[in-house]
Amino acid sequence: MTALLEIRNLRAEIGGREILDGLDLTVAAGEVHAIMGPNGAGKSTLSYVLAGKPGYTITGGEIWFKGEDLTAMAADERAAKGLFLAFQYPLEIPGVATLTFLRAALNAQRRQRGEPELSSPDLLKRVREIAKTLNIDAEMLRRPLNVGFSGGEKKRNETLQMALLEPALCVLDETDSGLDIDALKVVANGVNQLRAPDRGMIVITHYQRLLDHIVPDVVHVLASGRIVETGGKDLALQLEARGYAQYQSEAA
Amino acid sequence: MNAIPAIRTKAEQDLGAVFASAGPRLPGGRRIAAARAAAFQAFAAAGLPHRRLEAWKYTDLRRLMRDAKPLAAAPDAVARAQAGQATGLFSGLGFRRLLVVDGVFVADQSDLSDLEPGLEIRAMRDLLAADVADLAPGPGSVVPEGEPMLALNAALAGDGVQIRLAPGTRLARPIHLAFRVTAGVPAAMFTRSAFEIGAGGSATLLETFEGPDGSDYQVNAVLDLRVGDDARLDHVRLIGEGDAALHVGTAVAEIGARAAVNAVSLTCGGGLVRSQAFVTLAGADTRAAMSGASLLGGRQHADTTLVIAHAAPGSESRETFKAVVDGAARSAFQGRITVRQAAQQTDARMMARALLLSEAAEAHSKPELEIFADDVQCGHGATVGALDEQLKFYLMARGIPAPEAEALLIQAFVGEVIDAVADDGIREALTKATAAWLRARG
Numbered sequence A: 001m002t003a004l005l006e007i008r009n010l011r012a013e014i015g016g017r018e019i020l021d022g023l024d025l026t027v028a029a030g031e032v033h034a035i036m037g038p039n040g041a042g043k044s045t046l047s048y049v050l051a052g053k054p055g056y057t058i059t060g061g062e063i064w065f066k067g068e069d070l071t072a073m074a075a076d077e078r079a080a081k082g083l084f085l086a087f088q089y090p091l092e093i094p095g096v097a098t099l100t101f102l103r104a105a106l107n108a109q110r111r112q113r114g115e116p117e118l119s120s121p122d123l124l125k126r127v128r129e130i131a132k133t134l135n136i137d138a139e140m141l142r143r144p145l146n147v148g149f150s151g152g153e154k155k156r157n158e159t160l161q162m163a164l165l166e167p168a169l170c171v172l173d174e175t176d177s178g179l180d181i182d183a184l185k186v187v188a189n190g191v192n193q194l195r196a197p198d199r200g201m202i203v204i205t206h207y208q209r210l211l212d213h214i215v216p217d218v219v220h221v222l223a224s225g226r227i228v229e230t231g232g233k234d235l236a237l238q239l240e241a242r243g244y245a246q247y248q249s250e251a252a
Numbered sequence B: 001m002n003a004i005p006a007i008r009t010k011a012e013q014d015l016g017a018v019f020a021s022a023g024p025r026l027p028g029g030r031r032i033a034a035a036r037a038a039a040f041q042a043f044a045a046a047g048l049p050h051r052r053l054e055a056w057k058y059t060d061l062r063r064l065m066r067d068a069k070p071l072a073a074a075p076d077a078v079a080r081a082q083a084g085q086a087t088g089l090f091s092g093l094g095f096r097r098l099l100v101v102d103g104v105f106v107a108d109q110s111d112l113s114d115l116e117p118g119l120e121i122r123a124m125r126d127l128l129a130a131d132v133a134d135l136a137p138g139p140g141s142v143v144p145e146g147e148p149m150l151a152l153n154a155a156l157a158g159d160g161v162q163i164r165l166a167p168g169t170r171l172a173r174p175i176h177l178a179f180r181v182t183a184g185v186p187a188a189m190f191t192r193s194a195f196e197i198g199a200g201g202s203a204t205l206l207e208t209f210e211g212p213d214g215s216d217y218q219v220n221a222v223l224d225l226r227v228g229d230d231a232r233l234d235h236v237r238l239i240g241e242g243d244a245a246l247h248v249g250t251a252v253a254e255i256g257a258r259a260a261v262n263a264v265s266l267t268c269g270g271g272l273v274r275s276q277a278f279v280t281l282a283g284a285d286t287r288a289a290m291s292g293a294s295l296l297g298g299r300q301h302a303d304t305t306l307v308i309a310h311a312a313p314g315s316e317s318r319e320t321f322k323a324v325v326d327g328a329a330r331s332a333f334q335g336r337i338t339v340r341q342a343a344q345q346t347d348a349r350m351m352a353r354a355l356l357l358s359e360a361a362e363a364h365s366k367p368e369l370e371i372f373a374d375d376v377q378c379g380h381g382a383t384v385g386a387l388d389e390q391l392k393f394y395l396m397a398r399g400i401p402a403p404e405a406e407a408l409l410i411q412a413f414v415g416e417v418i419d420a421v422a423d424d425g426i427r428e429a430l431t432k433a434t435a436a437w438l439r440a441r442g
């Protein structure tokens, strides 16, 4: 059986600087992988390279997603194939109502997959159901996307999008940053509800705290553009205790 | 003072010939004939406006206008009927449509039934023929002395519509003044219209300008607006002329005390468009919001020039202008707010923003403030930029293909202007016009 995601010896640069330096990672359906690492290690870079953000050049290696070459696809095709990146810093889009955006996104994906579009009432019903579980009120859905949202509201909005789009692979980049403990629980609960045998997750975080709530199957340490250590969930606890100094000195 | 251009261009010579041959046949008694002659003389003395005139800095008509067309022939019965039956963005909204075909007000294709009490509609040609029309701007106007295209209109205007609302008349049904050019030999149309709302009245006026693509017809349309004390006007203008047309539109407005004016314009047609408005906030405590958007592509050139004078205390004005420029098109915005000495407690703000979608696209903006009162709040700003690639990526990362992501961002950019329209039907129609423009862009 092919893995959901298979990254082999990935090298990538931005602005002429090599950030990913021979990264290997395999995620099977049903698994939740945590990626931890010091600031500047390349965690966000990995998430952007996966999502297809312009500006990053892949200088070596391979990325296979559901058995297909991910690097050959534009960002929108990757999303329609089932890849979802929950942004570390969700962007504000003035003039585009949240609901309009959700409709455009879901229906664009359905069109690309050759599925019929969802009618407005069906979409609204679905969005409302999800919004309720995330404590997002209807008023927020009418507001322009993320404009004037608090940090917590933005992260809940990312989770809402993820739940609506039902991706095969969720990449969560520092979903815990800027959240107080209550907001963290709400978001983690939303993410946990999406855990499924046919879905994989990569949870990127700097702190162990999030992993108390989203318990991973595998924990990796990313440092200096590489996976330098892999273990079970107790690795996160060890990292919490000893910090990342060991990996940083290794890199230096 | 700028020197009079010594050499007449082909277009200027053509205009001289048009006035000489058609002038005597234009409607008007002795008074109007004298006014026309004086206006043409004023025009001829200065010639077509050119870039050395500050007000025409971005639109050198002397260079851009290669010829002047003869006046359009009055549309025949077939053309009138066809124009009357044509449906468009605003069909089916139940507005009172007044149709001007090839510069002629066509009463039999206009909705003149069940006029609300206090509403009067007349053909401008009748007022001209009766020698009672006013072709010169009023004494309080901010139109510069001898404004050339307004003078040319005074010399050559043949028809248009005069709409008057008696004091206290509140029109529930919007009026749609539809200017339509029919296919055929490219010609020139000079129209003069007037819209007057008496004290305490209110109305919605929609003006649309449409014509065939591929025809280099020429439109010079003037609207005189009078909004009385405590009156309310919602004014929407859609310039959707054919792609080779020359459109010069001039609005001269005088707004009374405690009035409220909300004007929105959308320019998405025409090869060469100059929209100018001269607005006097004559009374105290008036609220005026003027917004506009231009959607340009190909080799289109559109110039929006606004001159607003605050003449009395306590008024608020807001100007928002947005341009989306693709291909090798050019957008220009000039806005001047003058706050006269008497206009204390003025609150005036002007913002111009342009979105460039291609390397060859150009946008110029020149917002200006001229303040003679000391207790005022005024501000202006201008930005020019490309589509935000970060935002585009965010949309694409959710599965939205690049063209659709761009369309969403452009629609959002223009949305601020369109959302200012109060009438739901008009707002939806303008949104559709924007969507159609975006689809045509591909």
Ligand SMILES: Nc1ncnc2c1ncn2[C@@H]1O[C@H](COP(=O)(O)OP(=O)(O)O)[C@@H](O)[C@H]1O
Residues within 6 Å of the ligand: A014, A015, A017, A019, A037, A038, A039, A040, A041, A042, A043, A044, A045, A046
């Ligand atoms: N646009 C860019 N140009 C050059 N260097 C960048 C750019 N973006 C990020 N980097 C660098 O790449 C490295 C990895 O950044 P990032 O992936 O954001 O790390 P992390 O998410 O692990 O904190 C950092 O040293 C950062 O400064």
Ligand SMILES: [Mg+2]
Residues within 6 Å of the ligand: A043, A044, A045, A088, A173, A174
């Ligand atoms: Mg990061």
